[in-house]
Amino acid sequence: MKKALAMILALMMVLSLAACNNSGTKESTPGGENTGTVETQKPDDNQSGGPVANKDKPLVWFNRQPSNSSTGELDMDAMNFNKDTYYVGFDANQGAELQGQMILDYITANIDKIDRNGDGVIGYVLAIGDIGHNDSIARTRGVRKALDTAVEDGGAIKSDPVGMNADGSATAVKDGKLTIGGKEYTVRELASQEMKNSAGATWDAATAGNTITTWVSTFGDQIDIVASNNDGMGMAMFNAWSNENKVPTFGYDANSDAVEAIANGYGGTISQHADVQAYLTLRVLRNALDGVDIDTGIGTPDDAGNVLSDDVYKYVADQRSYYALNVAVTADNYKDFLDATVPYAPVSNQLSQDSHPTKSVWLNIYNAADNFLSATYQPLLQNYDDILNLNVEYIGGDGQTEANITNRLGNPSQYDAFAINMVKTDNSASYTSLLNS
Numbered sequence: 001m002k003k004a005l006a007m008i009l010a011l012m013m014v015l016s017l018a019a020c021n022n023s024g025t026k027e028s029t030p031g032g033e034n035t036g037t038v039e040t041q042k043p044d045d046n047q048s049g050g051p052v053a054n055k056d057k058p059l060v061w062f063n064r065q066p067s068n069s070s071t072g073e074l075d076m077d078a079m080n081f082n083k084d085t086y087y088v089g090f091d092a093n094q095g096a097e098l099q100g101q102m103i104l105d106y107i108t109a110n111i112d113k114i115d116r117n118g119d120g121v122i123g124y125v126l127a128i129g130d131i132g133h134n135d136s137i138a139r140t141r142g143v144r145k146a147l148d149t150a151v152e153d154g155g156a157i158k159s160d161p162v163g164m165n166a167d168g169s170a171t172a173v174k175d176g177k178l179t180i181g182g183k184e185y186t187v188r189e190l191a192s193q194e195m196k197n198s199a200g201a202t203w204d205a206a207t208a209g210n211t212i213t214t215w216v217s218t219f220g221d222q223i224d225i226v227a228s229n230n231d232g233m234g235m236a237m238f239n240a241w242s243n244e245n246k247v248p249t250f251g252y253d254a255n256s257d258a259v260e261a262i263a264n265g266y267g268g269t270i271s272q273h274a275d276v277q278a279y280l281t282l283r284v285l286r287n288a289l290d291g292v293d294i295d296t297g298i299g300t301p302d303d304a305g306n307v308l309s310d311d312v313y314k315y316v317a318d319q320r321s322y323y324a325l326n327v328a329v330t331a332d333n334y335k336d337f338l339d340a341t342v343p344y345a346p347v348s349n350q351l352s353q354d355s356h357p358t359k360s361v362w363l364n365i366y367n368a369a370d371n372f373l374s375a376t377y378q379p380l381l382q383n384y385d386d387i388l389n390l391n392v393e394y395i396g397g398d399g400q401t402e403a404n405i406t407n408r409l410g411n412p413s414q415y416d417a418f419a420i421n422m423v424k425t426d427n428s429a430s431y432t433s434l435l436n437s
Helices: 002-021 091-111 132-148 207-224 231-242 256-262 275-288 369-386 429-436
Strands: 059-062 085-090 120-130 176-180 183-194 223-228 269-273 314-317 320-326 327-329 359-365 392-396 417-420
Touching: 002 269, 059 275, 085 091, 085 275, 091 132, 091 176, 091 223, 091 269, 091 327, 120 132, 120 231, 183 207, 207 223, 207 231, 231 256, 231 369, 256 269, 256 369, 275 320, 275 359, 275 369, 275 392, 275 417, 320 417, 359 369, 369 392, 417 429
Parallel strands: 059 085, 059 417, 085 320, 120 183, 120 223, 359 392, 359 417
Antiparallel strands: 176 183, 269 327, 314 320
């Protein structure tokens, strides 16, 4: 009896020790048996079975390049957050020059009717998106350079709003001169301002729609051209006033509604190849997750035949940045751009699940109400995430504070990679601090 009791006690001790040693998460076999020794592999485990730290996961900044909002200087700490960090956007300077040239070409071709009141002054108004955004700065400079209204300060064209400039005395711009058909015309930036609403959101279409009414009450038929840093604001002004009054309006982004409006008098827009940008945003993550060369499916064909030609993008290695190239969209070619949400054909081939298993991505849009990002960019991303076998969680921000977005990144460990679209370009630390914690 004593011997049997001793054996039972010994067996109980062995079982107790085994339970203590195997207190981690268990993984069951297909038949339901508990193996007692294998920990469940989380989505972010690497190929050797160990967890990948959040700070080491692939990260793409997109649409808003980490930079100083006052000087435009790139934030290379953010760009070098880890070895798999990149930026995806578009060539802002090339696009800005195209927009300015598009407006100048329109004026030249329509000089006989562009000066509405016949005073010899071609007056334009300019809707500025975000005075601290590199893209907005570039577009403002592009318009002013092309129309000869630019003023330089320290070798750079000023991009400050002028407010009201009825008499041409503003210091951020000057009266330009254009000679067309042997006749000289004065070009004047009558007004410009940052389109920022009372809650702080920039690039605000509603503000632009209200502002054009104010400008018209002051300048009336002195306004010959309406220019905008994007189509959202441009279309708001077009619908509020310039369409009815036959005043050409020029925007940027090639949003579908703006492209359609070209048939009804919208002057033109710039396609920043959102289809290429959206692909690149997810492609660089896919490549990093697969552990392949970053150029795979970009400049080098992948196993499905996806590849981009060098006339639609460029890569700047020292900036770790991919830039899509821009195309002017006018009355001559707008029919080719009517649907902005169609994936770019050369990179629309489905990847194999066997070679490219599904991974999880957290991605945010800084402002769910932004027309370009919500109606063009996100639908493109949603097409590409299927092609690239990525399970993307889309987060829409309020366009005002980073906290509205970062508060919804409470558990980064459940994702394999991140794609971030900041509210302000110099707020990268709001996100990297979460990944470092």
